[in-house]
Amino acid sequence: MAQTQQQQKLCFVSVGATAEFPALINTALSADFLSALQSQGYTELLVQYGEDGKDAFDGLMKQAQSGVESSGLKVSGFALDKAGLGRYMRRAKGGSKTMLPGVVVCHAGSGTILDALRTAVPTIVVPNSALLDNHQAELAEALSEQQYVIHGKLDNLGHALQEAEKLRQRQKEWPPVNAGMQRQGKGLKGILDEEMGFLD
Template identity: 60%
Template sequence: MSGKPSKTCFVTIGATASFDRLIRAALSVDFGKALESHGYTDLRVQYGKDGDGLFDACLRHARDAGTSTLNITGFDLDMDGLGQYMKQAKGQGIKGANEGVVISHAGSGTILDALRISVPLIVVPNAELLDNHQVDLAQALAEQEYVVYGRLNNLAQALDDAEALRKRHKAWPPVNSGVHRQARGLKGVMDDEMGFLD
């Protein structure tokens, strides 16, 4: 693998709520194959407090399947934040790295961090939360083409969509400029907060 350029998928569940289903989906054999088919070399998972047992069990299962060549690593929390891992997924500052993707719960702080560095983001709402604000946020941002709305049962399709979103974001004019900004709504507020100008 050392001769191949690196490409990272970073998965984060945040710091406040567990999201075991996202960890399981990200470490599934099918998703590993999807990552490999898109040229990914690394999968890094932030599994949260007390998630190490689940991570280890899922990792053992993925390795027992014997089909993955991915370098899979994980950690619980990083008190310095997730910026360095998102930059790694973007390929920023890493010689020979290709742009990857971030997969996240729909926490607003994590979403803003990923949007600031312009890394493709797949947002997977945690439906187990009481106030399902994550679904509303993910849908609104996906409709405006800032993120891909991911579903636990089909992360492979979300990965395809994220690769397509990356291409659209690199096209000119950007999807969030000029005539694309007709309505103020959430998108307008996000543009103003993030510093995107017409």
């Protein structure tokens, strides 16, 4: 009799390639966030910690060792992937017999957000407040208001994880939640008629 593979669920965390964001790594490895992941059935936490983040990641992993062990999560990290982050985001999207839909948690860099949106995986965007200007916060707020992403905060990432599950459900609705007022209430037939040019 063939043994069935255990289903996996991935939380992929990305800090981007250029600016350090140790606070996001620290929060991702916190006991509270690990517990939130465990309670929602996650099996793996993968952290892209950036070009200069290896020492910070290794140090935080040592501090979080007991929390990681008690969570039962597989936790690992890497610096950069010159081929991009798409394959990790696609893994987080899930959709196979062995891979359940997961989540992406990322800094509010426009390139990373666009990659996540293209993959159509629920995304929690966490602005890096250590940067000089506030463009990341502005971008996170604007995309969150339009219901493309969840605007996450370092002090409440577990709550954002719950909101990401709600976003996943809303993304399955038709018309899309961010389709604009002109598409509200038309239903699938009305939208198809409009796209095909069959207007009353």
